[in-house]
Amino acid sequence: MTLLRRPAVLIGLGVAAVLAVVALSVFQPWKLFVDRTVDEALPTAAAPVSVAVPAEPVAAGPVAAGPVELARGELISHEHASSGSVVVLELPDGSRVLRLEDLDTSDGPLLKVWLTDAPVIEGRAGWHVFDDGEHVDLGELKGNIGSSNYPIPAGVDLAQLTSVSIWCDRFDVSFAAAALAPVA
Incomplete structure (x- = not known):
């Protein structure tokens, strides 16, 4: 046998x-x-639907021609070597978008983009803090290389959610994170 x-x-x-x-x-x-490479353009507001033109001129305040930068941060590496910038933009229609610019990180299973209230801590101590408090899941990471946009829901309080994590939902670990600093 x-x-x-x-x-x-x-x-x-x-x-x-x-x-x-x-x-x-x-x-x-x-x-x-x-690698999954993404190269999304800087977001713009949706074109307005037809608007009636008033018979008489109406005084209007200044209108932003493009997105206004509200906050910015630089990614630090956590579980995987990472680099890039995070920018929070307000579009002319009042909507807000989180933009990852020049991202370079590893790909992984179930990577998400999170806005959180957790502090950004360097080193291994910062890998697991982002699911301890409040966070808003902005969706799956579109690509691990390049620039991409993530709409921020209207009710999100950016004064409370002051950091961003590229979060691996499968293993509960941060690949990279950035503290958001308001732009003056």
Whole structure:
């Protein structure tokens, strides 16, 4: 009787195969070697729907021609080496967008962009703080290389949520984070 015909060996091989499939689906190691590049343009407000022109001139206040920068920060590395900038913009229509500029980080499973109230702490001590308090999930990271835009919901209080994390939701760890400083 050969070794491969023994029931214990066959069961062991079956268990090993199942564990390998589960490990691959959870860890997704190929993402460490494959980049997703994104290059979204600076956001602009949606074009207004037709507006009636008044018969007489109406005095209007100054109107911003483009996005206004509200806050800015530089990403620091946490779990993975990362670089880039984070900018919070207000568009002429009053909506707000978080923009990642020149991002360079590793890809990973279930990466999210979070606005949080957690302090940005350098080193390993800062890896796990962002899910301890308040956070707003702005969606999945669109790409680990390049620039991308994430709409900020209307009710979000930017005075309370003063940092950004590229958060790995699968392993509850920050890949990178930035403290947001108001722009004067």
